[in-house]
Amino acid sequence: xxxxxxxxxxxxxxxxxxxxxxxxxxxxxxxxxxxxxxxxxxxxxxxxxxxxxxxxxxxxxxxxxxxxxxxxxxxxxxxxxxxxxxxxxxxxxxxxxxxxxxxxxxxxxxxxxxxxxxxxxxxxxxxxxxxxxxxxxxxxxxxxx
Amino acid sequence: xxxxxxxxxxxxxxxxxxxxxxxxxxxxxxxxxxxxxxxxxxxxxxxxxxxxxxxxxxxxxxxxxxxxxxxxxxxxxxxxxxxxxxxxxxxxxxxxxxxxxxxxxxxxxxxxxxxxxxxxxxxxxxxxxxxxxxxxxxxxxxxxx
Numbered sequence: 001x002x003x004x005x006x007x008x009x010x011x012x013x014x015x016x017x018x019x020x021x022x023x024x025x026x027x028x029x030x031x032x033x034x035x036x037x038x039x040x041x042x043x044x045x046x047x048x049x050x051x052x053x054x055x056x057x058x059x060x061x062x063x064x065x066x067x068x069x070x071x072x073x074x075x076x077x078x079x080x081x082x083x084x085x086x087x088x089x090x091x092x093x094x095x096x097x098x099x100x101x102x103x104x105x106x107x108x109x110x111x112x113x114x115x116x117x118x119x120x121x122x123x124x125x126x127x128x129x130x131x132x133x134x135x136x137x138x139x140x141x142x143x144x145x
Numbered sequence: 146x147x148x149x150x151x152x153x154x155x156x157x158x159x160x161x162x163x164x165x166x167x168x169x170x171x172x173x174x175x176x177x178x179x180x181x182x183x184x185x186x187x188x189x190x191x192x193x194x195x196x197x198x199x200x201x202x203x204x205x206x207x208x209x210x211x212x213x214x215x216x217x218x219x220x221x222x223x224x225x226x227x228x229x230x231x232x233x234x235x236x237x238x239x240x241x242x243x244x245x246x247x248x249x250x251x252x253x254x255x256x257x258x259x260x261x262x263x264x265x266x267x268x269x270x271x272x273x274x275x276x277x278x279x280x281x282x283x284x285x286x287x288x289x290x
Binding site for chain 2: 046047050051052053058061062065066069070071072085086087088089090091093094095114115116117
């Protein structure tokens with residue numbers, strides 16, 4: 001896997017998803033890349049923090065803005081293991097992020113199914129390591145039952 | 146103005162909006178009411194915190210969950226001076242809040258114009274002190290020019 005490829009950065013997001021799973025969180029991980037380097041690494045913490053707003057993407061946006069010294073993420077790419085929900089799409093919209101890359105589609109609660117929108121300037125790529133990204137979620141729910 | 150009326154709580158949200166304006170923030174304020182009492186009072190802090198996720202509603206959801214000791218806001222009402230955006234609507238969706246009350250409509254970036262959704266169990270009321278809620282925003286942008 002080549003350094004700097006979409007698969008490379010999605011692997012980093014998957015590592016974060018595994019950290020979420022180990023805490024009993026729905027396993028979703030994210031990284032944000034700016035100028036070729038990872039500037040934020042986060043995972044879902046909604047149970048740990050008792051806070052519905054603590055999705056991986058939301059935390060990544062806050063961290064990346066801190067790293068960039070500005071709230072706009074015009075030259076950044078978000079990698080996230082699961083398609084963002086409407087809340088996260090809304091935050092990515094305000095951040096005017098350049099590009100969003102996700103692994104598994106979320107056909108029920110993903111932003112597309114819910115009708116929400118990314119910024120018109122934002123490009124998207126889906127399906128990167130989708131099998132692995134979906135498997136970690138499926139495993140998590142299988143163990144819950 | 147009767148204690149506990151929608152106008153009463155919207156006045157409290159308007160006080161928060163004025164605090165935002167005094168900091169140079171787009172003046173939007175919010176309160177969340179649970180069991181008849183205000184459990185969160187917040188205002189927009191996106192400039193102060195350099196963080197697009199720091200809308201009044203997002204902070205209010207986090208504070209109210211802390212006050213309630215749980216992440217669901219099933220028996221709570223959010224009062225916000227401006228119609229929520231898709232990010233905030235998405236967060237309110239996950240919180241399964243009972244009721245959302247806003248003052249001024251946001252015809253450009255409000256969740257309805259953007260196509261986002263509140264939870265099917267959430268009821269809404271709009272137009273409470275709408276004139277005052279809109280005026281504080283109009284004044285803010287007039288001074289900027």
